[in-house]
Amino acid sequence: xxxxxxxxxxxxxxxxxxxxxxxxxxxxxxxxxxxxxxxxxxxxxxxxxxxxxxxxxxxxxxxxxxxxx
Numbered sequence: 001x002x003x004x005x006x007x008x009x010x011x012x013x014x015x016x017x018x019x020x021x022x023x024x025x026x027x028x029x030x031x032x033x034x035x036x037x038x039x040x041x042x043x044x045x046x047x048x049x050x051x052x053x054x055x056x057x058x059x060x061x062x063x064x065x066x067x068x069x
Contacts, residue, residue: 003051006064017044
């Protein structure tokens, strides 16, 4: 897996991921949408941590200008 998520993108994904997880938990898991929200938050957080997004690979996007391989 070659890194394709750069610095600013990683920060935005990390913050958004944590916010989505928190929103799902604070809502009390009252609806299925809370689980969807938390699932998206987990995906955002993981892609921020590992600097790799499979969707970016499929779309040919690389926000990681000079990341080490």
